Amino acid sequence: MNKIFFTPGPSALYFTAEQHIKEAIKNDILSISHRSKQYIKIHEETVNALKQLLNLPDGYQIGFTSSATEIWERIAENLIGENSYHFVNGSFSEKFHQTAQSLGKNAILNEVEPGTNHDLSKVVIPDEVELIGLAQNETSTGAMLPVADIEELRSRNLDKLLAIDSVSSLPVTNYDFSKLDTLYFSVQKCFGLPAGLGVWIYNERCLEKARQLQANGVYHDTYNSLLSIDKFAQKHQTSCTPNVLNIYLLGKVVQDMLTKGLDQIRQETAYKSALIYNLFENHEKLTPFVKEKKFRSLTIGVAEVAGGTDKLMEALGAKGLQVGSGYSQFKGKQIRIANFPTHSKEQMELLVDTINGLDF
Numbered sequence: 001m002n003k004i005f006f007t008p009g010p011s012a013l014y015f016t017a018e019q020h021i022k023e024a025i026k027n028d029i030l031s032i033s034h035r036s037k038q039y040i041k042i043h044e045e046t047v048n049a050l051k052q053l054l055n056l057p058d059g060y061q062i063g064f065t066s067s068a069t070e071i072w073e074r075i076a077e078n079l080i081g082e083n084s085y086h087f088v089n090g091s092f093s094e095k096f097h098q099t100a101q102s103l104g105k106n107a108i109l110n111e112v113e114p115g116t117n118h119d120l121s122k123v124v125i126p127d128e129v130e131l132i133g134l135a136q137n138e139t140s141t142g143a144m145l146p147v148a149d150i151e152e153l154r155s156r157n158l159d160k161l162l163a164i165d166s167v168s169s170l171p172v173t174n175y176d177f178s179k180l181d182t183l184y185f186s187v188q189k190c191f192g193l194p195a196g197l198g199v200w201i202y203n204e205r206c207l208e209k210a211r212q213l214q215a216n217g218v219y220h221d222t223y224n225s226l227l228s229i230d231k232f233a234q235k236h237q238t239s240c241t242p243n244v245l246n247i248y249l250l251g252k253v254v255q256d257m258l259t260k261g262l263d264q265i266r267q268e269t270a271y272k273s274a275l276i277y278n279l280f281e282n283h284e285k286l287t288p289f290v291k292e293k294k295f296r297s298l299t300i301g302v303a304e305v306a307g308g309t310d311k312l313m314e315a316l317g318a319k320g321l322q323v324g325s326g327y328s329q330f331k332g333k334q335i336r337i338a339n340f341p342t343h344s345k346e347q348m349e350l351l352v353d354t355i356n357g358l359d360f
């Protein structure tokens with residue numbers, strides 16, 4: 001029996017993915033050269049579909065990496081000369097901070113307790129900071145930053161670059177991309193694809209910064225440096241052999257999302273999210289980890305489970321429903337429920353009804 005994965009990534013495959021994988025094999029996608037005309041067409045189609053889905057303005061480009069984790073390194077190497085500023089509210093935003101620090105940057109840390117979030121409007125960022133990093137959706141805790149707060153932060157810091165981790169919230173979060181500089185995600189979260197592909201969106205200001213660091217002799221010209229990624233992206237290619245299958249699948253799934261309509265996807269996400277938080281608020285053994293409603297993630301629900309998670313997760317597993325465990329220090333104490341575009345309303349109703357009917 002195939003389980004339904006409500007895990008926050010990898011998660012359930014997008015409901016059309018299996019068909020696209022079969023087509024890919026039938027059409028030799030897994031064997032073609034990444035310098036062939038066939039590949040170049042796939043690359044271009046995927047990028048164009050994504051630009052359309054996300055409504056990317058002119059001057060914003062898309063590059064591919066192996067993961068979002070890789071993009072943290074590339075941002076630190078290519079977009080920060082000396083000073084960066086990091087809003088940390090959980091494990092993923094913390095990892096970006098650590099990456100910048102390991103690569104020798106003066107990475108200023110602004111950290112809040114897990115389960116809470118930053119009041120961005122109160123924060124004054126030092127002048128010398130070149131890049132601000134934040135996780136719009138912190139997958140480890142289920143805390144989400146409102147887009148309006150992020151835009152306000154940028155409007156007060158227009159001389160700095162703003163880098164957004166939207167790994168587990170795109171394409172659900174609705175951004176005006178002209179109000180941010182760089183944003184990245186991985187395909188195994190909301191896009192419902194196998195892991196192993198990072199997507200990096202960047203603007204002209206990012207390229208300028210990279211060129212400036214290069215001129216100053218503090219730029220690492222590695223295979224996936226931003227300037228190398230961009231040089232190949234202009235030819236609809238990548239610097240090395242990429243995850244061709246995933247680039248192909250991403251284009252197909254984005255087409256399917258365009259056909260369904262992002263408005264529809266966002267409405268369903270809001271409905272399913274209400275089901276999740278209703279459950280958390282009304283079940284005597286569950287408590288939502290994020291208390292403040294405006295900071296609750298739409299795509300990841302995190303709850304503390306009184307008495308521990310083992311019994312609940314086991315009983316759900318026996319019924320073919322796999323929820324995520326708490327992240328790191330919260331393992332055994334919390335569950336995380338992914339609410340991604342592939343999860344249907346019926347599946348979420350089934351999960352909530354099942355939890356309500358269980359004795360744990």
Ligand SMILES: *Cc1c(COP(=O)(O)O)cnc(C)c1O
Pocket residue numbers: 009067068069070092135137138139140165166167168186189196197198
């Ligand atoms: C999953 C995740 C990452 C890391 O993605 P990889 O593809 O494993 O590199 C980074 N940030 C957030 C918020 C995530 O959820």
